[in-house]
Amino acid sequence: MTTVELVSPFVLEYAYKRSTGPVIGRFLTALRAGRIEGVRTATGRVLCPPVEYDPETGEDIVDFVEVGPEGTVTTWTWVAEPEPGQPLSEPFAYALVKLDGADTAMLHALKCGKDALVTGMRVRAVFAAERSGMITDLAYFQPADLPAPELVPVPAEHPVTRFKAPVHAEYTVAAGATTAEFLRGILRKELNGRRCPSCDKIYIPPRGSCPLCGVRTSEVVPLAQKGTVTTFSIIRIPFEGQVLEPPYAAAHVLLDGADVPLLHIVGDCDVDDVRMGMRVEAVWVEDLQPTLASVRYFRPIDEPDATYESFKEHV
Amino acid sequence: MALRDVHIAGFAQLPNSHDLDDYDEAEMVQEITERALADAGLRREDVGFTCSGSNDYVMGRPFSFTMAIDGLGAWPPIRESHVEMDGAWAMYEAYVRLQHGDVDVALVYCFGKSSLGSVDKVHTYELDPYSLAPLQVDPHSLAAMQARMLLEQGLITEAELAHIACRARRDGNKNPNAPHSDEADADALLAQPYVREPLRAHDLPTRTDGAACIVLRVGGGGPRIRGIAHIMDQHQPGSRDLTDAVSARQALEAAGGADGVTVAELHAPYTTQVAVLKRAMGLDDEVAINPSGGAIPACTPMVAGLVRIGEAAMAVRHGAPAAIGHATSGSLLQHNLVCVLEAE
Incomplete structure (x- = not known):
């Protein structure tokens, strides 16, 4: 299908920050301190990661409960070639971990030899040395029987209310046949428009479709x-x-x-x-x-x- | 209040392809809307409402849907809306709009390109921004965790998944709007390495570019919408039963149920999800699942769902008494839309 070679790299980035609200803010504040907190609903279920309302009833959550730091793997997969931005640069597992005291499972990275991976295995949270109030303050889980690195304290600051959540996505943009034809004309110092067969308007830069009539433009028109x-x-x-x-x-x-x-x-x-x-x-x-x-x-x-x-x- | 009878009067799609570099947004939309209106025997002037589905993160271009309107001939100005979702949800909005009673024809279109960037990466941004997006968990990893639960609970076997893949490839190769897939028997597929254990390449969607358009009309003949409904489950993958799709079952019920249905087009990008949906919706072996090949051989973002409804409509047009068109959104079948179509 491709007759066009005019492509260009394009990077889309947004430097967003996220505000947390009181429930997620408290969860992230606890993670920064090296603790994991879930929320308890009116029906007594403990949800971790927490949500702001009971997903089943829509009611406010009742209180916060410390859970973990150990838990049980309920499912997993192996990432043999991690992508940049994923939690670990070496091969690792993503897993759902039901933390002790919680009724729901948390998705996170599991650092573990592949041969030791099994559903039902016991794991323990390992915290990053530097923590700023993000889910990645919990660096990864590891098998519970391995010695856990000592928690490095971070200064207790005011509660977490926001964190950086940048968006970065890379594209290869293709010019499209109509634009490519126009850009090739430029290499010959030509400025070529296209004419709509219905209303006779001439567009430059050319359009493949007339925005007024909704029909394909038909004719290339060299312009002065x-x-x-x-x-x-x-x-x-x-x-x-x-x-x-x-x-x-x-x-x-x-x-x-x-x-x-x-x-x-x-x-x-x-x-x-x-x-x-x-x-x-x-x-x-x-x-x-x-x-x-x-x-x-x-x-x-x-x-x-x-x-x-x-x-x-x-x- | 009685609902107005809405029919699928026209359908068109661009062939789902590895790339549609020659088309920009407006050109895709121009071609499919022109063809779908011709299929319906209607003109642009007959359209009372237009709704589209697309996603700027897929297209890598902020407000790409506004460029697409150049393909419509939107002059004098038209009543128009957009959803940042699969076109199936644009069709839902159009269906509701037709219930207002003042317009009788709606144009629904969608477009998407996988070839421009990494759809897998884009999908990580649809996840919860607090607990999931920073972990950059890709859709194949999520699907693999769902698959392991199905396998370890004995709800499916890897051999059955390979058979689903074989059939999807074979049917896709008969579909002129799906790209060619290499066919192999199940044993050969099972000899391949895992991509995300326990999923192999044949379990995963083929990412494609494409566009589709449906013309809805009150009265006028063609496959009639028995019902259309969409329902959403909880977002967190660890807080719902990934071996089931409760919202798909509820949406089918809300859309009038499966009585008389002989064809179901299911928007299941993974082999495992074909099995989950089939079981959740209670479809027996008498129902032909994805005669088009479904979303495994041709998975165009923002398009594959509306195409399922269009393919279901074509099945009814060609003699099926009733058919299901299903679309999904979010991760791991979180959000499901079901449209049940029937012959008049």
């Missing part, structure tokens, strides 16, 4: 490298990830013949001269790459400004 500034903004403040030195002008440039403006930069002039109706042309970089950044910017040309009437439908 000249156009009109329909609107603009002067960027005067720096921000993270900024490529250009402020101040600079970001503008919508309506290429002659196109029906939608292209968002780009206006250069080679004082930002205070940039105006609606200004006529501009594309300036290409030396080393063409399959990206719209191969157009370095649009620069003013010696033509009278376009009248507002001529582009008002495209602002």
Whole structure:
């Protein structure tokens, strides 16, 4: 199926923090201190890891109960090749562990020789030396008959109310056939749009589907490298990830013949001269790459400004 | 209040493929919606409500569903909604919307791509953010822990799992919308190493790209929705019985039960989950399970559930008196949706 080779790595990251609320906060505060606490429901069941309400009745939980640190494995699997971010870098097991005193099982890592793994085995919680109020403060479980490392105390601070929960996911983004065709045109210094067969509008960057009509666009239309500034903004403040030195002008440039403006930069002039109706042309970089950044910017040309009437439908 | 009779008037899917690099969101949606409307004999102007299912973490693109709307021709503006879930739940919303009584046709679509990133990694973020997500427990590990419980309690054998896999591959290879799987007999499969003990490669889903669309219509013929319901179990895998799927059984009951059903399309990404669902829903051997191959040979995130309903509808269109389309969400069959379809 693949006719497209234009792919690009992409990393999605969110630097989220999670607030814990009182129940999970108390659980994590206890873990930081080297203890495991479950919650007791009105029916007398002890749930660990805790939840804020009885999952069966929706009632508030009644109180907290210390459980473990030993427990029994109810099921497990072996991770022969751990992924980065998983609890242990050496081969390990994930297991469900029913801690002594609890009626539900906790999922966590189990550090154990593979041959010793068996459902029903007795295990013990091992705490990380450095603890900050996260589930990973409980580093892993290990067989209960192995000597447990001594708990390293951490200073008792105020209760845990939040922790860092970053999201990191990596992708390989494919351009798609329509965008790839456009980007290949850029390597030839062409700006090619696509026309909708139903409404005749010409889109650039091209779209495979007309957003107004919902039909496939049909025809590649080479567009002029000249156009009109329909609107603009002067960027005067720096921000993270900024490529250009402020101040600079970001503008919508309506290429002659196109029906939608292209968002780009206006250069080679004082930002205070940039105006609606200004006529501009594309300036290409030396080393063409399959990206719209191969157009370095649009620069003013010696033509009278376009009248507002001529582009008002495209602002 | 009597419910309005809703029918599946049209269905279309892109072939579930290892990659659909040529299509962007809008192009996928443009093609499937056009084909499903043609299948229903309807036009875009006939649609009174549109609902989609997709997931930004799968697509790696914030607000990817807003790009997809470019495939719809949403001008003049349309009544539109979205769920960050499998398209089966978008269909549930559309079904409820049709009950309002003011519109008669709803368009439901979904799309997803496994090829862009790691679906396994993305799944770790759907888990409880306090006690599970920081452990980065992957879906195969979760499924393997469920599988061990089934095996050690004597509810299934590894040989039976291999037979489920053989059948899923064979049926998938007859389905033009599933990618080709290498077929092998059960003994050969059982000779393969574990991926996550006790699961082998044949027990796991093949991750694919795809898109699907269903057109719902009040009246007008086609497979009739006897009922549709979704119910959720507890989230924590250690606090529910992983050998059962209580919410699937309850959802089937709430959707009108399995009377007359001869085909069940079950959204079970793992061989073990085919067995769990079959038992939980009380389906006997007279019911053909996953004649399309199911979600093992072709598991497109956010799509495989709606495709099960579409395949069930096609089974009814081709003569089955009644069929079940099932979708699941969350981990280890936590959340189950059942749509029971019947011939008029």
